[in-house]
Amino acid sequence: NFMLTQPHSVSESPGKTVTISCTGSSGSIASNYVQWYQQRPGSAPTTVIYEDNQRPSGVPDRFSGSIDSSSNSASLTISGLKTEDEADYYCQSYDSSNAVFGGGTQLTVL
Amino acid sequence: EVQLVESGGGLVQPGRSLRLSCAASGFTFDDYAMHWVRQAPGKGLEWVSGISWNSGSIGYADSVKGRFTISRDNAKNSLYLQMNSLRAEDTALYYCAKDYGDIVATIGIHYWGQGTLVTVSS
Numbered sequence: 762n763f764m765l766t767q768p769h770s771v772s773e774s775p776g777k778t779v780t781i782s783c784t785g786s787s788g789s790i791a792s793n794y795v796q797w798y799q800q801r802p803g804s805a806p807t808t809v810i811y812e813d814n815q816r817p818s819g820v821p822d823r824f825s826g827s828i829d830s831s832s833n834s835a836s837l838t839i840s841g842l843k844t845e846d847e848a849d850y851y852c853q854s855y856d857s858s859n860a861v862f863g864g865g866t867q868l869t870v871l
Numbered sequence: 872e873v874q875l876v877e878s879g880g881g882l883v884q885p886g887r888s889l890r891l892s893c894a895a896s897g898f899t900f901d902d903y904a905m906h907w908v909r910q911a912p913g914k915g916l917e918w919v920s921g922i923s924w925n926s927g928s929i930g931y932a933d934s935v936k937g938r939f940t941i942s943r944d945n946a947k948n949s950l951y952l953q954m955n956s957l958r959a960e961d962t963a964l965y966y967c968a969k970d971y972g973d974i975v976a977t978i979g980i981h982y983w984g985q986g987t988l989v990t991v992s993s
Contacts, residue, residue, distance in 0.1 A: 805966060805983045806916065806966070808981055808982075812971075849915075855977075857976070858928065858975055858976045859931075859932065860918035862916045862917065863915075864915050
């Protein structure tokens with residue numbers, strides 16, 4: 762079964778840039794769109810990136826997404842980190858007709 | 872404003888059934904695919920099931936296949952999840968979610984509800 766692997770946790774200082782990776786277990790991650798979701802403690806998830814690199818309205822341009830076919834991975838980059846960015850981040854793609862989530866990455870901004 | 876309001880969660884014994892509902896508003900419901908996603912306490916997100924705009928395409932996670940049934944009533948702007956033969960490992964917060972597109976497995980989730988809690992325990 763297709764799996765998406767994310768680092769368990771990352772941390773960075775306010776104002777800096779952080780990149781969260783999401784690596785596909787097989788096939789080509791570029792074959793299906795990758796989405797990224799943010800989940801703050803005690804809240805429902807929200808979408809921060811869809812279709813690999815598109816931002817929903819209201820999401821600041823500090824958030825960006827990309828695909829690297831050579832490493833079969835997707836990345837979420839957050840620049841100019843703010844304390845409000847501290848949250849869990851999940852990548853998501855598809856395996857045939859089924860959605861697959863990564864295990865999530867806890868971002869600490871300290 | 873898009874609103875997704877889940878209901879039907881609660882405490883249920885193992886082996887019993889439960890039906891979740893999701894009332895949608897603020898968008899043209901029958902233009903979009905819909906999903907159920909769950910999150911066990913302290914764990915990550917797990918996709919449960921998805922259904923296309925016209926119910927013509929449906930998918931299930933292996934963990935629920937044969938036990939759960941997703942359906943929708945476009946006339947009532949509602950999404951449902953019939954859960955049978957419930958197990959302790961089905962205990963989770965169940966989110967209703969709206970897709971960007973009209974069929975499953977193309978784009979991804981746009982909006983999320985606040986979730987309804989299902990607890991399976993004797």
